[in-house]
Amino acid sequence: MTLTFTLPDLGEGLTEAEIVAWRVAEGDEVGVDDIVVDVETAKAAVEVPCPYAGTVVTLHGSVGDMIPVGRPLLTVEPNDDRAGSGAVLVGYGTEHADGRPRRARRQPSAEPSPDAAGQAERSAPRVISPVVRRLARDGGLDVARLAGTGPDGLVLRRDVETALTALPHTDEVPVPSATEQVRIPLRGVRRTAADKLARSRREIPDATTWVDVDATGLVEARDTLRAAYPDRAVGVLALLARFVVAGLRRHPELNAHVEHDGDTVEIVQAGYVNLGFAAQTDRGLVVPVVRDAHRMTTLELGDELSRLTGLARDGRLSPHDLTGGTFTVNNYGVFGVDGSTPIINHPEAGLLGVGRIVDKPWVVDGALAVRKVTQLSLTFDHRVCDGAIAGGFLRYVADCVERPVGLLAEL
Numbered sequence: 001m002t003l004t005f006t007l008p009d010l011g012e013g014l015t016e017a018e019i020v021a022w023r024v025a026e027g028d029e030v031g032v033d034d035i036v037v038d039v040e041t042a043k044a045a046v047e048v049p050c051p052y053a054g055t056v057v058t059l060h061g062s063v064g065d066m067i068p069v070g071r072p073l074l075t076v077e078p079n080d081d082r083a084g085s086g087a088v089l090v091g092y093g094t095e096h097a098d099g100r101p102r103r104a105r106r107q108p109s110a111e112p113s114p115d116a117a118g119q120a121e122r123s124a125p126r127v128i129s130p131v132v133r134r135l136a137r138d139g140g141l142d143v144a145r146l147a148g149t150g151p152d153g154l155v156l157r158r159d160v161e162t163a164l165t166a167l168p169h170t171d172e173v174p175v176p177s178a179t180e181q182v183r184i185p186l187r188g189v190r191r192t193a194a195d196k197l198a199r200s201r202r203e204i205p206d207a208t209t210w211v212d213v214d215a216t217g218l219v220e221a222r223d224t225l226r227a228a229y230p231d232r233a234v235g236v237l238a239l240l241a242r243f244v245v246a247g248l249r250r251h252p253e254l255n256a257h258v259e260h261d262g263d264t265v266e267i268v269q270a271g272y273v274n275l276g277f278a279a280q281t282d283r284g285l286v287v288p289v290v291r292d293a294h295r296m297t298t299l300e301l302g303d304e305l306s307r308l309t310g311l312a313r314d315g316r317l318s319p320h321d322l323t324g325g326t327f328t329v330n331n332y333g334v335f336g337v338d339g340s341t342p343i344i345n346h347p348e349a350g351l352l353g354v355g356r357i358v359d360k361p362w363v364v365d366g367a368l369a370v371r372k373v374t375q376l377s378l379t380f381d382h383r384v385c386d387g388a389i390a391g392g393f394l395r396y397v398a399d400c401v402e403r404p405v406g407l408l409a410e411l
Contacts, residue, residue: 001077001078002057002075002076002077002078003052003054003075003076003077003078004060004072004074004075004076005036005050005051005052005072005073005074005075005076006069006070006071006072006073007039007048007067007068007069007070007071007072007073008048008069009069010041010046010069010319014041014069014319015068015069016041016066016067016068016069017039017040017041017046017066017067017069018039018040018041018064018065018066018067018187019037019038019039019061019062019063019064019065019067020037020038020039020040020045020063021037021038021063022036022037022059022063023035023036023037023038024036024037024056024059024074025056025059026056026057026058026059027055027056028055028056029054029055029056029079030050030052030053030054030055030056030076031053032050032051032052032053033049033050033051034049034050035047035048035049036048036049036050036056036073036074037073037074039067040315041319044315044316044317044318044319044321044322045315045316046318048073050073050074050076052076052078053076053078053079054076054077054078054079055076055077055079056074056075056076057074057075057076057077058074058075059073059074060072060073060074060075061073064133066187132155132156132159132160132282135160135161135164136155136160136163139160139163139164139167140167141160141163141164143155143160146159146160146163147159190283190284190285193284193285193286196345196346197343197346199346200343200344200345200346201343203346203347204258204344204346204381204383205381205382205383206343206344206379206380206381206382207379207380207382207387207390208341208377208378208379208380209377209378209380209387209390209391209394210339210353210375210376210377210378210394211375211376211394211395211398212373212374212375213373213374213375213376213398213401213402214362214364214371214372214373214401214402215357215371215372215373215374215401215402216371216372216402217401217402217403217404217405218236218239218240218357218372218374218401218402218404219236219357219372221239221404221405222234222235222236222239225239225298225299229299232299232302232303233302233303233305233306234298234299234302235302235305236331236354236357237277237302237305237329237331238298238299238301238302238305239298239404240329240331240352240354240397240401241275241277241290241293241301241305241329242298242301242407243396243397243400243401243404243407244275244327244329244352244397245273245275245293245294245296245301246396246400246407246410247393247396247397247400248273248294248326248327248393249273249294250392250393250396251385251389251392251393251396252269252270253267253269253349253384253385253389254327254349254350254380254384254385254389254390254393255269255270255273255326255327255349255350256268256269256270256326256349256384257270257326257347257348257349257381257384258347258349258381258383258384259347267383267384270326272292272294272326273292273293273294273326273327274289274290274291274292274293274324274325274326274327275289275290275293275325275326275327275328275329276288276289276290276325276326276327276328276329276345276348277290277305277308277328277329277330277331278328278329278330278331278332278342279308279309279312279313281312281313281315282313282315283315286312286317286322287322287325287328287345288308288309288311288312288317288321288322289308289321289322289323289324289325290304290305290308291324308321325345325348326348327348327349327350327351327352328344328345328348328350328351328352329351329352329354330342330351330352330353330354331353331354332353332354332355333354333355333356333357333374334356336356337355337356338355338356338358338375339353339355339375339377340353340355340377341353341377341379342377342379343379344379344380344381348381349380349381349383349384349385350378350379350380350381350390350393351378351379351380352376352377352378352394352397353376353377353378353379354374354375354376355374355375355376355377356374357372357373357374358372358373358374359371359372359373360373374401376394376397376398376401378390378393378394
């Protein structure tokens, strides 16, 4: 008798996952709830546990394969009648009492088949990011020969870049054919982002308004907080997040979304603020969500933004970290640009964009001075509010940027 474990429902409406790395090979012994495979969904990298104990008979898929939910992952020959647990936390794995995830046990005496051995060798270095795998492939590198410097030997982008710089170079530059094409599969995080952006453009009648702001006071406030709290993650984004939360409490129309139920259309205003922020990673653009941002101080917002940014860069955000937002902030100034008309993060009703902060001439008390200037833009769903409300919100945030101390009067 054998037991076949299928790809479980990973939640959040996900229908497929890419096999990133096998933790086992055919012939290995696995225990109940051992992590047997790393997969990457459209939202996050996930360690998948097996609910059965026994000997691995078949691996149903190779690294890089897309497996639909419900399709076989691996087949196990049980050792006894107590082969299954029925207690697997689907998509996230179970843990030991000390919080460490279970790992599959390798069988030293087993002689895996040639195909399984080759598959295990290809899976040995852990490579979570598709961008890292593509970078290595385009550079002619075999990831199986790279030493990963990330957790548990994870091969990171810097590992590939370091290996590429060590390769011998030639002055010959290959000239592509005039008919040559590059086809890049749109899947994973990039596919999810593309679908949401396209849906936003189809469904949301958006409009954008913007204002130039003297951010000198903002920069001074950031520097003061950093000096007072050197161990905390206080940056411009944390202060902007605090201003946005306060602005949404004054203008709840923007902390909302539109719902359709048959012929009924309703505007649903959230009584809480789950603040999303755009983060560019090797896996593409993601929007982590700071939940219950309205309950946090500026220092707490800074710490949570820093924590989620670290998880995003490492590709370790869970689906929970990427859903449930009610409003989004996009600091595109980090790319050295002044302005933008960003697309709303569907189904939210608004997105605040922040440009770079640069020295510019500015009139202060009738005299010309050099000040730190930035541009704020607000893209909003015109169904949930009109220009007066949108302008009121944007002006409030702009006033906070110019005079951060003024916010204290309302706290």
